[in-house]
Amino acid sequence: MFGKGEEKSAGRLVRRFGGSRVLIHYGGGSAVRSGLLDRVKKSLDGEGVSYIELGGVRPNPRSGLVREGIELCRKEKVDFILAVGGGSAIDSSKAIAAGTLYDGDFWDFYTGKPITEALPVGTILTISAAGSEGSGDSVITNEDGMFKRGASGEAIRPAFSILNPELTETLPAWQTACGITDIIAHLLERYLTNTKDVVTTDRMIEGLMLAMIEEGPKAMDHPDDYEARANIMWAGMMAHNNSCGVGRSQCWNSHDIEHELSALYDCAHGAGLAVTFPAYLTYVWRHDPERLRQLAVRVWGCEDDPENPEAVILEGIGRYRAFLRRIGMPLTLEEIGGREEDIPKLANSACRGNGRGGTLDGFVSLTEEDVANVYRLML
């Protein structure tokens, strides 16, 4: 459901998807202060749906709160989870939804066990960024070691999502910018493919990136520009519901490299991506100069020069960095609180931590030394 005031549909939608006893799962106080939570509860009341609440989700959502949520859902016989917030509230809700129906420890799903069943999840989105509102993915930070891992499955793709762009108009500029950065990263991860001749999805990805480049600065300059907020919100969902990613290999190396940063320094995921992605592109573009040149020309508007691809590609990466700076994002490790001396540890954790096999495999395969070099490009 998309549009102004659509949160009033929450009760009706929960009913339609079989919910009668709901856990409302949310983050900090902004959903409370803005009155959003009250409007959602009123909508549930209106349909005779009962509910309990669990707030306190924080950015880079933690395993501890997931366990608390699972216990609560079992005790209270919850049959539907309603996430109110951004990617963190939604990802935490998905983890609770899968964990509640599972006999073992929910973390098993974040180390490779397929998710085959879960309570239905609905979302009321307040930040355009993670795309979790349309995806079957969830990322959680394990507090026992502070590292992030992801889980996926159709069973945790939301039954419905309510996207009201007005709800994002009061976001701080920083969060808006982090969201824009995350959306572009989700598109780039699908763009960096080794599958040949995927013209339709290439063109869709390019179109969505162009929309973000056009609309992102508008939302930064005029936070209450409803149309810009709406364009970003729809792009954020389309960027990650995989309409643009089907039938092509994808590259999640940048996300894996970034997750070490946000886990260790607790920086915003979007900020970590702003630092990571240009460095990653700089390190790997030689793997497929034609694709990276196409990106520079079609998306970043560089003049084409087939005789001198390196110049075109580096200019494209430069424009990407200038765009990130324009919306207020950091570009170096230092700016997110990182330190050069942590690089070996970061690279080791990305490649070998917690069961990883020694390389990051996507568009290219990166050894631990490669990953360390990518981190060095962030200095």
Add this chain to the structure above:
Amino acid sequence: MFGKGEEKSAGRLVRRFGGSRVLIHYGGGSAVRSGLLDRVKKSLDGEGVSYIELGGVRPNPRSGLVREGIELCRKEKVDFILAVGGGSAIDSSKAIAAGTLYDGDFWDFYTGKPITEALPVGTILTISAAGSEGSGDSVITNEDGMFKRGASGEAIRPAFSILNPELTETLPAWQTACGITDIIAHLLERYLTNTKDVVTTDRMIEGLMLAMIEEGPKAMDHPDDYEARANIMWAGMMAHNNSCGVGRSQCWNSHDIEHELSALYDCAHGAGLAVTFPAYLTYVWRHDPERLRQLAVRVWGCEDDPENPEAVILEGIGRYRAFLRRIGMPLTLEEIGGREEDIPKLANSACRGNGRGGTLDGFVSLTEEDVANVYRLML
């Protein structure tokens, strides 16, 4: 489900969406001759799903066969309809699905009654064109007067669709070209909007059109180019599942103008659109020169000249016509068997036939005289 051999999933998917007694609804002999129907039946047998068959759907599907299908479904207690074919088989299946659960005459849905329930429909697509595999729309020709009307509703959006691009490799070139034309028309109808600042969906539409312009001729020249077929198949679905049409007014005048042609002359819908759409754009571009100029520049690659928009726009329409000719489409009324003397009758039927209110309302509002002028531009 997308990819080679995916029709083998039919039985499992029917089961997943609650079917146990299926009507397989299809068109002519190609699904039989190619062995597709046998593979589908084997898949259903493998899951213990019983089925009956109703073939004989023809292009511009007719009300009579729909009524036959409804009777059959009631008598045989069918609980799931599986369409095997293109838009005609799927649209006919949707009509049967809604009609079976309705006490009155199914045609009520095609004169404005909302569809609130229907048997679930699955599809196995054999032609990339109509996009009915992803949409909640259906168009049927009423044999009592030979006119076409559409019905819409979430209840008739397919529960699943199986898209195997290989199945389209044996299509005659003519049908491939008609499909490409239809897909571009579905994108243009969404592009012709009066909603301001819809940058994200604009960019998605442009991207999908660029993909069709690139991939269409490849499939024409090399019918067994799997990648081209796959790009076209995904674009056909994305063009009409409304991911690109949400939140913006659309313009279905061209479809309404075309439907009179295919109803009266029984030409292929795609061929009728090839004749109609450039004529329509030529007649209406002054309503929003900026939008039509943007189309010419971004999609048809015309050099921009803000001082002389008419030249840019007409060059864009010219390139569109050249593209249609390149893939073998007709461009004039005569080429589809039309006659100048029918124009008043066509215009009258489009605007006033069967309960219509006198004007066609979309991007612009057209009177009967306007519609006649659009037909004259096809001479």
